[in-house]
Amino acid sequence: MPELKALLFDVDGTLADTERDGHRVAFNRAFADAGLDWHWSVEEYGWLLQVTGGKERMRFFIEQRNPSIPEGIEIDRMIIELHKAKTDHYMRLLGEGLIPLRPGIEPLLREARESGMRIAIATTTTPENVTALLGNTLGPGSVDWFEVIGAGDIVPHKKPAGDIYTYVMEKMDLNPDDCLAFEDSENGVLAVHDAGIRAMIITTNGYTAGHDFDGATTVIDRLCGDGEAPLHLLAGFDPLADCIDLAAARRVHAAAHATAGTLND
Ligand code: XBP
Ligand code: MG
Numbered sequence: 001m002p003e004l005k006a007l008l009f010d011v012d013g014t015l016a017d018t019e020r021d022g023h024r025v026a027f028n029r030a031f032a033d034a035g036l037d038w039h040w041s042v043e044e045y046g047w048l049l050q051v052t053g054g055k056e057r058m059r060f061f062i063e064q065r066n067p068s069i070p071e072g073i074e075i076d077r078m079i080i081e082l083h084k085a086k087t088d089h090y091m092r093l094l095g096e097g098l099i100p101l102r103p104g105i106e107p108l109l110r111e112a113r114e115s116g117m118r119i120a121i122a123t124t125t126t127p128e129n130v131t132a133l134l135g136n137t138l139g140p141g142s143v144d145w146f147e148v149i150g151a152g153d154i155v156p157h158k159k160p161a162g163d164i165y166t167y168v169m170e171k172m173d174l175n176p177d178d179c180l181a182f183e184d185s186e187n188g189v190l191a192v193h194d195a196g197i198r199a200m201i202i203t204t205n206g207y208t209a210g211h212d213f214d215g216a217t218t219v220i221d222r223l224c225g226d227g228e229a230p231l232h233l234l235a236g237f238d239p240l241a242d243c244i245d246l247a248a249a250r251r252v253h254a255a256a257h258a259t260a261g262t263l264n265d
Contacts, residue, residue: 004253005178007112008168008197011123011130011151013184013205015105016137019049020206022099023125026090027054030082038067046207052124052187053158055083083126091132101137102203104224104231104243109138111246113145120148122168122181122191124158127151148172160187162194169195180253182223186211199256201244204234217256220244 012018024045031038038061040048051060058079061067069075093099112119121130130151134142143149148171155163169176176196183192183200185208192200193215202219204211213219219235224243231242237255241248 001254001257002175002177004117004180004199004250006118006120006147006172006174006180007108007249008120008122008165008179008181010181010183010185010188011121011133012125013208014102014182014188014203016099016101016133017205018099018125018133020045022090022093023054023086026086026093027058027082029089030085033085034078034082035070036067049185049207050187052160053152054086054126055079056158058082087126087128090129094129094132094136097136099133099136102205103222103226106138108223108244108246108249109145115246117246118147118172118174119145120150120168120172121146122150122164123152124164125151127154160190160194162191162196165191165195165197177257180249180256183216184208186213189213189216199253201239201249201252218252 009015012023020042024040024042028039048057048061051057062069062075069078109119123130127149130149131143138145148168150164150168150171155167157163165181169179177198179197180199180201181192181197183189183202184205189200189202198217200216200218202213202216203223204219204221213235216236218233218237218239220239221232221234222229223231225231231244237252239248239252
């Protein structure tokens with residue numbers, strides 16, 4: 001049975017519910033600033049989330065929805081400029097402190113840090129967004145808690161490709177069996193599996209609750225119960241915990257490897 005050596009975290013939807021009230025709002029502000037009449041509703045954005053990466057998402061929107069584009073504009077350049085403006089807006093929103101970490105994230109990160117469990121980030125979003133989210137929630141310097149921040153365009157293929165997980169594991173000199181991944185979406189599950197990682201905890205959110213999480217070890221609606229609601233097991237291995245701490249994380253990792261033959265074959 002392999003030993004659990006590292007926890008690898010997705011960011012958007014997993015560390016924090018960033019999409020609906022963060023990224024989506026920032027995209028809309030960037031569109032308005034640029035004089036575009038584009039607007040991504042809550043529902044439309046849920047559909048657009050099938051494509052990971054903000055630049056890739058805008059290109060998909062242009063191809064699929066054929067929105068109005070001012071004459072003579074060069075699309076590749078426009079996407080890059082819109083994305084820069086969107087990132088500025090997003091970081092401003094984070095700075096307002098309106099996007100907290102999801103329940104259970106901070107205690108798990110603190111426990112990992114105190115007990116020497118290695119932690120890293122594997123995300124599709126832009127690196128400065130990760131630094132801003134961590135700084136505004138866990139405080140300045142918290143980015144250093146993470147051994148590697150794998151983010152954005154550092155790999156050629158974003159999720160659902162496994163490249164970002166492979167990049168992080170290579171930097172940490174880890175094998176897939178050493179790791180437990182935390183994700184929130186179907187594209188996340190596909191990326192984790194593509195990188196050869198068997199052990200995975202999914203925490204669903206408003207945008208991803210209906211996704212297909214086939215092959216995920218444990219699917220729950222939150223890492224920790226809090227005053228508002230308890231943790232619910234939605235599918236897979238029951239970690240038998242009110243809160244995912246390191247002991248529960250080790251149980252999930254062990255369960256993934258005990259049933260590896262049936263989970264991934
Ligand atoms: C996150 C993404 C990102 C964010 C926006 O997916 O797809 O594109 O939506 O961030 P995951 P950027 O949680 O699977 O990593 O605009 O910086 O790309
Ligand atoms: Mg995510």
